[in-house]
Amino acid sequence: MERIDRRLGLLFALPVSAILAGAFLAPLLVVAIFSTMPQKVFDFLHWPDFSSYRVILEQGYWRSILWSLGLAFTATALLLVICWPLAYGMARVFGRFTLVLTVLVVMSLFVSENIRLFGWFLTLMKGGLIEGHLRAWFGQGFEGLLFNVPAILFGLVYVYLPFMLFPLAQGIAMVPDDARAAAFDLGASRWQVFTQIELPLAAPGIMVGSLLTFVLSAGAIAEAKLLGGRAVIVIADDIETAFTFAQNWPLGSALSMVLIAVVGTLVILGLRRVDLDAIMGRRR
Amino acid sequence: MPAPILRLQGVTKRFGSFTALKGIDLEIEEGEFFTIVGPSGSGKSTLIRLLVGMEDLTEGAIWLRDRRIDQVPANRRPTCMVFQSLALFPHMTVGQNIEFPLKIRGVAAERRRERALELLELLRLPRNYHARRIQQCSGGERQRVALARALAFDPEILFFDEPLSALDYRLRKTLEKELKDLHARTGKTFVYITHSLEEAMVMSDRIAILRAGRFEQIATADEIYARPSSRFVAEFMGEVNLFGGRLSEGAFQPEEPGLRMARDPAALGLDLPEAGAATIMVRPEFLRFLNGGETADFVLAGRMIEQYALGSRLQYEVELPSGRHLTVEKLREDAFAGPRGSEVEVGFDADHVHVIRGD
Incomplete structure (x- = not known):
């Protein structure tokens, strides 16, 4: 009986396994193999020489990786600070208004990211909504607000806000009211309640939100290209260039592998510290 | 203090x-x-x-x-x-x-x-x-x-x-x-x-x-x-029998017609008000079944309709002719001998009675 069950399980898992193997694992494998090929080849029929990895180190591509990670880290930190009060409100204060807010935030996702960013481009550029109005009213213009690192960060924070906000609200909702009240009753100040009760108990939400925004931001490209105007080159931009203009697939693959390895390591380190079951609502 | x-x-x-x-x-x-x-x-x-x-x-x-x-x-x-x-x-x-x-x-x-x-x-x-x-x-x-x-x-x-x-x-x-x-x-x-x-x-x-x-x-x-x-307190505090009534000209007129008093309230030494409403309260453990010839300060006749075991005690429900139910509790050794449905006389004495003034 048990053996049949086990076989049935295996059979049921087969279609999904096949899709995952064909659609996720195989391309990754292709990329991984390509990353070991000599420069500028378009097939696997060469001895792997790992030259792309040397190129990454020698030609300063690691700088793009650092930029991407730095931007992702800063955007995540900013999002944490920005979203905490908002998520706190959604989880505990707003009541029915929470639904309205949720719908509004989710609705913004219906519009393509590039189009939304282009909207901000028109708003922030020289002669755009802001600078144009100021010039018209005060006769004094300035160089627009685009093409710098703060503009990229603004884009990242704007685009990835929902991915921080909702997990965070979920995390804050997991903090029992009584635990908060009891800490207060036992003499804790508001700050002590925040650091010793709310932060640790909302940690799964904080972790999930941070990982989502970090991973997405690290792989982001449109913000840096559009709002940043290539003020800095991010790794995703390098990868795209390698695959397109440069026609150097092995280099693009190697850059991808490095990004996957770095981000994957950080995510695994983070996930080891979170109880995903808890945030999915299972009570211990 | x-x-x-x-x-x-x-x-x-x-x-x-x-x-x-x-x-x-x-x-x-x-x-x-x-x-x-x-x-x-x-x-x-x-x-x-x-x-x-x-x-x-x-x-x-x-x-x-x-x-x-x-x-x-x-x-x-x-x-x-x-x-x-x-x-x-x-x-x-x-x-x-x-x-x-x-x-x-x-x-x-x-x-x-x-x-x-x-x-x-x-x-x-x-x-x-x-x-x-x-x-x-x-x-x-x-x-x-x-x-x-x-x-x-x-x-x-x-x-x-x-x-x-x-x-x-x-x-x-x-x-x-x-x-x-x-x-x-x-x-x-x-x-x-x-x-x-x-x-x-x-x-x-x-x-x-x-x-x-x-x-x-x-x-x-x-x-x-x-x-x-x-x-409210009397009822909140466990099982109780309450008999409402009014005082007029020094005499207690109970709402329950079956309640007979051996003597008038003053002689029983009850702490009754001069006039107005009052309730006589007696806990179930102070009610007793009267065997032939026994008497008490307050007497009621009725029929024992149900019996519950409460561990160390037994609880009886007695139905009065007016339809009201009384609760009587006895220790096991004082258990009532008769069968369910038997006619009983139940009595209690004035020193176990507490008077609640007002409605």
Whole structure:
């Protein structure tokens, strides 16, 4: 009986396994193999020489990786600070208004990211909504607000806000009211309640939100290209260039592998510290 | 008499148009085990939230000794509460929970640990529980951890918001006794809130009965049991037989036509008012079945229709000709011999009667 069950399980898992193997694992494998090929080849029929990895180190591509990670880290930190009060409100204060807010935030996702960013481009550029109005009213213009690192960060924070906000609200909702009240009753100040009760108990939400925004931001490209105007080159931009203009697939693959390895390591380190079951609502 | 440790003066709490507490006055003595009992909706939860500072009062004042505390936030009051949910911190160990109030005060780690171990011992928990996770503790153990944490705070008054209500009967009984014992050993003032009078009677020095935002009676358990101030208290406090009536020209006219009195009320020495409504109360254990020839100050005839076993006692239901039901309780050795349905005469004497004045 048990053996049949086990076989049935295996059979049921087969279609999904096949899709995952064909659609996720195989391309990754292709990329991984390509990353070991000599420069500028378009097939696997060469001895792997790992030259792309040397190129990454020698030609300063690691700088793009650092930029991407730095931007992702800063955007995540900013999002944490920005979203905490908002998520706190959604989880505990707003009541029915929470639904309205949720719908509004989710609705913004219906519009393509590039189009939304282009909207901000028109708003922030020289002669755009802001600078144009100021010039018209005060006769004094300035160089627009685009093409710098703060503009990229603004884009990242704007685009990835929902991915921080909702997990965070979920995390804050997991903090029992009584635990908060009891800490207060036992003499804790508001700050002590925040650091010793709310932060640790909302940690799964904080972790999930941070990982989502970090991973997405690290792989982001449109913000840096559009709002940043290539003020800095991010790794995703390098990868795209390698695959397109440069026609150097092995280099693009190697850059991808490095990004996957770095981000994957950080995510695994983070996930080891979170109880995903808890945030999915299972009570211990 | 020493000054009370806690004094409430005209405490009123309104939520919009609803008045939860209607001008409550109360004095609680130092070292007392004081229990506030009320049915749900009586305002007892609101009251305890006011007392610990989790809620602001609308009118009135709360004094802790000679310090007015009603405007003081909860984290600056020298009192604390054991929550109904216990509110233990799930991300901390037992030891970290107990040490929390000390950590907040900046007590050194070494001293904190020492105190936590002392408290574990006081609550009869093994020392190695210090490193245990809350999730690994049973219901009764969690209860003790919550108590230890509250005691680590060293409050002037320890409040309890029905902490035992979620436990099963046997564990509750054990913990009631432990709590009373802990009260005796620590000498602290305990203020306890519950809906269970049984719980209140086991533990308390004094009990206050709260009903619809007002105290009906504040007295010892014995006093409330024997001499309730109102029909509500009498009925809230277990099984009871009540006979309403009016006084006219010095004579008690019971509403129950079957109630015969051997002598007139004055001769029975009852504490009846001059005129107006009054209720005669008698507890079921003071009713007795009259065998032929026996007599009593009050006599009723009826039919024994049902019998229940209550463990050490037996309870009988007697139906009067008027359709009213009486409750009679007897120890097993005094069990009624006749079969169900037999005609009986039930009597009780004036010295077991308590008179409740008014309607």
